[in-house]
Amino acid sequence: MYAITIPVPGGPEALVWAEVPDPAPGAGEVLIDVVAAGVNRADVVQRQGFYDPPPGASPYPGLEVSGRIAALGAGVSGWAVGDEVCALLAGGGYAEKVCVPAGQVLPVPEGLDLVTAAALPEVTATVWSNVFMVGHLRPGETLLVHGGGSGIGTMAVQLGKAVGARVAVTAGGPEKLERCRELGADVLIDYREQDFVEELHKVTGGVGADVVLDIIGAKYLAQNIEALAVNGRLVIIGLQGGRTAEIDLTKLMLKRAAVAGTTLRARPLEEKAAIVAAVREHVWPLIAGGRVRPVVDRTLPVREAPEAHRVLEESTHVGKVLLTF
Structure with a gap:
């Protein structure tokens, strides 16, 4: 088969389309003929040489795909050759074929085409596991x-x-904020022009956010704690703003707040399977019912993976960038 490889870490040009050995499904795995793959910031960091795949995972980038099941490994039930699926991966999505533990495979939601389904596994697993399973967001609460x-x-x-939560967002510029408003966001904060803590406290009467989903890390840590409500939960899932910061623990204690940091890629298979389930x-019922939909900024042929990475690094996109095979 062919796959996007990274012979030497570097810029987008480090992504090289090359012939590689075909994978074979082991026990408990399925082999998928890939139709589309999602592009994620983790792929960019891996390309740069700073995010190696977990032990035993494919060395090629790509954390989610859609496609058709080509073969079943020993002990797999509930799936059949030819099924149209999407899947959460630990790596290997930028390839014509990929092996996936059966517990990380999902059917294509009713009413959704196979290519668009590639936009779902990573974002739905990340959001559900962090906002709801860790952050315990409830109806009537405020999510930042x-x-x-x-x-x-x-x-x-x-x-x-x-x-049923109130949702506040930060984004850069009026165009992105307008897209967030169209998706249902109640509070729109332009981080380039506004202080998100100040704006959030204005609209909540000084209460703050019950749950904060953060991709920035160190740069926002102190502000995120300021933004939390009493009994608030800060869930950090990204480090775009650095890894190391100091906090005033008194503020955290007075708010009886919690700070959690999580990753998805390296979790044990049983944890990933539980999240996918x-x-x-x-x-999936929300997607089938039309209440939630994947947002796709653009699709590009897989050989244009370097351009896809440039789009992510420029942060001009809204929603997902997909590669098609």
């Missing part, structure tokens, strides 16, 4: 989403609204 125009952000806005139970 940083990077509201990203793939994760556009899904977090919709799922927050679907469960929860997504299928809770999110």
Whole structure:
């Protein structure tokens, strides 16, 4: 088969289309003929040489795909050759074929085409596991989403609204904020022009956010704690603003607040399977019912993966960028 490889880490030009050995499904795995793959910031970091795949995972980038099942490994039940599916991966999505643990495979939601389904696994698993399984967002609470125009952000806005929360977003510029408003965001904050803590406290009467979903990390840590309500939960899923910061623990204690940091890629298979099962139970009906939809900024042929990475690094997109095979 052919895949996008990274012979030497570097810029987008480091992504090289090359012939590589075909994968074969092991016990408990399915082999998927890939139709489309989602592009994520984790892929960019891996290309730069700073995010190696977990042990045993494919060395090629790509954390989510859609396609058709080509073969079943020993012990797999509930799936058949030819089934149209999408899947959450630990790596290997930028390839014509990929092997996936069966517990990380999902059916294509009713009413959705196969290519667009590639936009779903990573964002739905990330948002559901962090906002709901870790952050315990409840109806009537306020959710603050940083990077509201990203793939994760556009899904977090919709799922927050679907469960009856008030959703605030930060994004750069009026165009991205308008797209967030169209998806249901109640509070729009331009981080380039506004202080998100000040704006959030204005609209909440000084209460703050019950849950903050953060992709920035160190740069926003102190502000995120200021933005939290009493008993608030800050969930950090990205480090675009650095890894190290100091906080005033008194503020955290007085608010009885919690700070959690999570990753998805390196979790044990049983944890990923539990997250995927929860997504299928809770999110797939919302998609089938039209209440939640994947937001796709653009699709590009897989050989244009370097251009896809440039788009992500420029942050001009809204929603997901997909590669098609």
